[in-house]
């Protein structure tokens with residue numbers, strides 16, 4: 001047994017009082033969870049502490065909190081691990097971010113998380129008459145969506161999402177991972193409509209800033225950011241959806257610049273984004289000219305501070321081994337089909353791993 005100090009954020013909106021911190025000491029074995037510690041304190045010292053939980057086994061997804069600033073499942077975080085990242089000796093536990101607090105450590109999941117899940121039409125939309133029995137799907141056709149299906153809707157990714165902090169309207173990591181679950185499902189007949197909807201939404205797939213926070217905190221390795229990138233690839237490369245948010249053009253600009261220089265030529269990124277990758281087309285597009293004019297004060301500030309020089313801005317050098325970058329591009333372009341990395345598939349091609357398995361009855365070909 002060891003002594004741990006839990007510092008809990010207490011808040012009851014109905015009391016009219018400000019939020020405050022309260023410390024409790026618990027004597028528990030190091031392998032016991034933060035949730036065990038909170039429940040012990042609630043049972044023995046203060047029955048008014050608000051915490052939501054059920055399974056205590058990282059399955060139901062209801063005990064999401066922030067421990068020492070990181071979004072986690074309280075039942076899946078050992079006291080010893082939490083103590084190791086505590087700054088002043090106390091394990092700091094507070095409610096998840098990006099969602100309103102209902103009481104103490106309980107947030108309003110309906111107001112944010114579930115609202116956003118509803119936004120992406122989280123059910124299958126097949127076409128035609130339903131079959132007499134179940135829909136038959138090849139097992140390997142479902143491999144692509146197994147990762148997003150593993151979500152337990154805990155909201156940890158929503159809590160950690162930096163884009164959502166800036167733009168609360170952002171559909172967000174959990175809901176977009178859920179959207180991919182249906183976009184990647186061969187039984188769904190509205191793939192293009194779904195992609196177009198998510199690309200055209202100003203708070204949709206192009207609102208993610210690739211910060212990786214959702215990947216780091218997800219307790220089930222759903223890797224929501226990767227699902228968002230898959231949605232983008234389908235929207236831009238497969239369906240050529242030219243959205244009004246300029247996501248399509250921005251992606252083309254990135255790809256073309258890396259292919260040409262090996263690193264990002266910042267000065268060309270904006271015009272090329274408006275030109276769908278082409279510099280000439282972008283420089284003559286009226287919206288690009290407008291944005292370039294709007295960006296002038298920032299450029300002037302950079303020049304004045306010495307962070308940018310005209311030479312650096314205009315003359316962007318190619319990488320010395322740029323040919324190798326070009327070779328990667330041509331290999332990818334020549335491939336018959338795109339290979340997607342799915343963390344839920346174990347084994348490697350040619351080594352008799354799960355990815356190589358012939359589908360047999362009752363064998364999903366994946367390990368989850």
Ligand code: SF4
Pocket residue numbers: 157160161162163164172173207208209210211212213214215224225228
């Ligand atoms: S990677 Fe994108 S979705 Fe994930 S937390 Fe960052 S901004 Fe949010």
Ligand code: SF4
Pocket residue numbers: 150151152153154155156157158173174177217218219220221222223224
């Ligand atoms: S994607 Fe991961 S972190 Fe986000 S709600 Fe699902 S299980 Fe939780």
Ligand code: FES
Pocket residue numbers: 052053054055056057058059060061062063064073074075076
């Ligand atoms: S109590 Fe169910 S996931 Fe923690």
